[in-house]
Amino acid sequence: MKGNIVVGQSGGPTAVINSSVAGVYAAAKKLGVNKVYGMVHGIEGFLKDKLTDLDDYLQDDIGIELLKRTPSAFLGSCRFKMPKIEGHEDVYEKVFEVMEKHDIQYLFYAGGNDSMDTVKMLSDYAAEHGKSQKFMGVPKTIDNDLPITDHCPGYGSSAKYIATSLKEIIRDNASFGAEKPTICIVEIMGRHAGWLTAAAALAKGPDCEGVDAIYLPERTFDVDAFMEKVKVLSETRSSVVIAVSEGIAMADGRFVCEINNENAPVDAFGHKQLSGAAATLAQMVAGKFGLKTRAVELSTLQRAGTHIASLTDINEAYQVGYDAVVAADQGKTGEMIILKRDNDEPYECGTSAYDIHAIANVERHVPDEWIGSDGCSITEGYVKYARPLIMGELVPVYVNGLPRHILCKEVIEYEK
């Protein structure tokens, strides 16, 4: 490989996005790259020439092991959206200026739908302006909603966290079965796609009753039908645990969390900050039936729970980073590494590079056939799909009783 490379992280962090950085670093070093830079806070920091030299952290192989065990974005993240090219050529030129300054010939960007758009825009600009630099996408999103790829690195670990936590919540909730049943409503991330909430189905097994109902955003949420379901469950069960997506919405288009909060704030990508669906429903159930209720939001923990990450996920996150570098070395640009499943049992999965134009800004939903006909259950087809993704563990390095992480000095010291 000629020249240096840079890798950046973007969008909501995951438990394993740092493993992708480790994979990029390892492949680049194997291919004889001199400098492997990290963007401090993604493309936003890169535009301000904020870089870190990954040799400072990863030359020592214990650094790589700690990086795999560190949650969130080691390099810092951003939610910066590249503007359309026309009229904003200066922003694009700035990216190439920083690249040229450091002799960076390859740019790798780990992220979800919005971040893949950045890769698309930069590779389009390079093609249109005869630039030789190459741009590759590295998939990352707990939401699992990128198209083409079988699944997304980050999803398996979140699914493992969600299923593990639900098993613990179900046991906790069942302990008071001697009283009237407590209705526990657990809110899981996913604004339009229900992949994360579907993972609640994985909790069920010979040692766990599983959750009693699962509501995905793929189905219109009917408040009356929900209340009727709760009523029936509360009459037949001594403990009721229900999983709902933060993004469940009613026929009139309003999110459930907006029932008591009409003006949810909006982020830089124009997405509403959703939170409170479980609390809203718990309040309604308590008010109508006089039952004890509890709302649990798994919140950011479901994307940051590296201490219980899936080893399969860690390895795949590493692999897509590694293979992005190999593909770029082979001359590819404007593509993203996808995961291609060859077999369910035993699970076999390879990678391939795919045109980023077919991926950026496209959202993949949970297939219809994996949602039960009652609209609040998940079929075995999903479990067969998801189970391999949560397999295996990478034991944390415990120091003073807590999992040890690795910090990037430049990120901690980042100045606005």
Add this chain to the structure above:
Amino acid sequence: MKGNIVVGQSGGPTAVINSSVAGVYAAAKKLGVNKVYGMVHGIEGFLKDKLTDLDDYLQDDIGIELLKRTPSAFLGSCRFKMPKIEGHEDVYEKVFEVMEKHDIQYLFYAGGNDSMDTVKMLSDYAAEHGKSQKFMGVPKTIDNDLPITDHCPGYGSSAKYIATSLKEIIRDNASFGAEKPTICIVEIMGRHAGWLTAAAALAKGPDCEGVDAIYLPERTFDVDAFMEKVKVLSETRSSVVIAVSEGIAMADGRFVCEINNENAPVDAFGHKQLSGAAATLAQMVAGKFGLKTRAVELSTLQRAGTHIASLTDINEAYQVGYDAVVAADQGKTGEMIILKRDNDEPYECGTSAYDIHAIANVERHVPDEWIGSDGCSITEGYVKYARPLIMGELVPVYVNGLPRHILCKEVIEYEK
């Protein structure tokens, strides 16, 4: 030991209360006890003669290992409060009737303040009525608020969960440092005592900035001072994470979570269900400063997170169960096993039996000298006290990618 024994679990479950059952079982078997019964759903189920034979689950030693790794109350719990003796002799007689029916000579009850009251009442009744049966308390509470004992089994594992989760939350929150700082407010259990919230101080280390402020219920919560603190932090930090106890209350006596919700529901012990302090404060901060905020409630996960339980805690929970049986065998009754720390470094801790009358219904708070003079920080004295309690891990038995638990059939099938 003559006759049979029974063990019950009561009050809010913990990550390690099942280890105490394992300890009781192991000691009883060692001492040649024939039948070791478990109360299904505590004294409430016992009054209905709902028992399980622990041989069915624990004779196989893999059963004991799974029990140590199973969160919440394996035997089911209850919040049943024994009535005062006068005028309710029938309730007490019923307890002895069930004991006699099964030739139960010893009763062990694992729980917190309220549950120790049950042990006190039953042993008082036995003394007053010339009954020979013995009653021993086994300490258990994540709240760590029992007096006399150095600490309470259950606390160390919750503290480990809280500190681990906060390390992950802090990394997650820091990833967006390129934007305006996000103010993340994390709500931790503890209605009057701040032990659990103090555990937030353990997150800090060479690989973690730690939380920026910690608010315990031991200090009156001043909303204006809090807002000023947030303002200063938001101007000097690119990420702000604050830990608050669910029980923080203002000078007028109202809980912070009651600011927007005057009529919090009340449980069987007359305790208000507290929840929403973080959400309330996050809303106030967002409204006043226009900053992005996030409220995270660690909720029941902090008491059910057995997958990351402290091995020290598991061993001590086992030991207090074991030693309660040994003490009863030596003729003790109306006492609770306490933990006596002999040394901090290396950590050494033994047990002893102590008069239950000095323990029941008494709440121990975080000592003044462990709370910083600013009222929102924790001193090194606390860290020195708490660090040994979170040390060590017991790796879960992973099956199909998830920690395996053990279920008690009689609890699952309990009929109202």
